[in-house]
Amino acid sequence: MKLSFLGLGVMGYPMAAHLLKAGHDVTVFNRTSEKAAKWVAENGGAMEPDPVSACRDARIVLACVGNDDDSIAVATAALSGMEEGALYVDHTTTSAACAEEIARRAAERGIGFVDAPVSGGQAGAENGALSIxxxxxxxxxxxxAAVMDRYAKRIVHIGPVGHGQLCKAVNQICIAGLLQGLSEAVHFGSRAGIDMDKVYEAVSGGAAQSWQMENRWATMNKGEFDFGFAVDWMRKDLRIALDEAGRHGASLPVTALVDQFYAQVQENGGRRWDTSSLVSRLNKNSS
Structure with missing residues (x-):
């Protein structure tokens, strides 16, 4: 199938490669053309200098960019180059209102739309094990779904347009609260002077177990954060969740508090650190 992939960041870069390896005819676009050229050199396929030319004749266009404004801008350009009957899939985490707006513009041109935010991080994208x-x-x-299957371990149809983004907000709310609890646990255990390797062995086999514990415990204990999902992006996602909460009359006191903790991590130089860097704030405040 002729596909286009727009946005070759830490997620989009490996996702697009999975599509090419599956035998699809893939054309890519990235705002930094050097990144697109590097992708083509490593994987094959083709690149174009703008979304309009990149999406011409594509049956499905998939995008993974930065935020609402980026999504609207890229989608508007891409849709102008797409044919009636094609499909636009947005993997960017945005507001539900953004997804609804893109869907409206797509419908005006007879083009389908799916909002499809992902969870699983860079490792999930590289290993083809994302949750969508x-x-x-x-x-x-x-x-x-027939195309996204190449880089996903789970794909769930939540509901109409926008509901994928609302589900992603739920996902980020869960992660924020969990990481704060995990940060406090690691901080407490370290301060108490107990063997944290043995603590992990004990608690990871019980009710406290989680993906974050399995994949972030060791690096949190060592104070290593130069990888993974950046704090800047997490704050963007939590702002979406908090805004959606206001629209729907939901109360998110812990999420709002953790968002402010992340603001402190940013102030301490951790804008690009992994979200597990919440623990750094506790260690700094106790030093």
Whole structure:
């Protein structure tokens, strides 16, 4: 199938490669053309200098960019180059309102749309093991899922357009609270002077176990954060969740508090650190 992939960041770069390895005809676009040229040199496929030319004749266009403004701008350009009957899939984490706006513009051109934010981080993208939560019609979802399967271990159709993004907000709310609890646990155990390797062996086999514990405990204990999902992006996602909470009359006191803790991590120079760097704030405040 002729596909286009727009946005070759830490997630999009390996996701697009999975599509090419599956035998699809893939054309990529990235705002930094050097990144697109590097991708083509490593993987094959083709690149174009703008979204319009990159999406011409594509059956499905997939995008993974930065925020609402980026998504609207890239989608508007891409849709102008797409043919009626094609499908636009947005993997960017955005507001539900952004997804609804792109869907409206796509519908005006007879193009389908699925909002499909992902969870699993860079490792999930590289290993083809992402969890994807989708909003859109049954038909559009089925078409998208057949392609997204190449880089996903789980794909769930949540509901109509926008519901994928609302589900992603739920995902980020869960992670924020969990990481704060995990940070306090690691901080406490370290201060108490107990063997943290043995602590992990004990608690990871019980009710406290989680993906974050399995994948971040050791690096949190060592104070290593130069990898993973950046604090800047987490704050963007939590702002979306808090804004959506206001729209729907939901109360998120812990999420709001953790968002402010992340602001402190940013002030301490951790804008690009992994989200597990919450623990650094506790260690700094206790030093």
């Amino acid at each position: 939560m989708c909003g859109g019609s049954d038909a559009d979802f089925a078409t998208a």
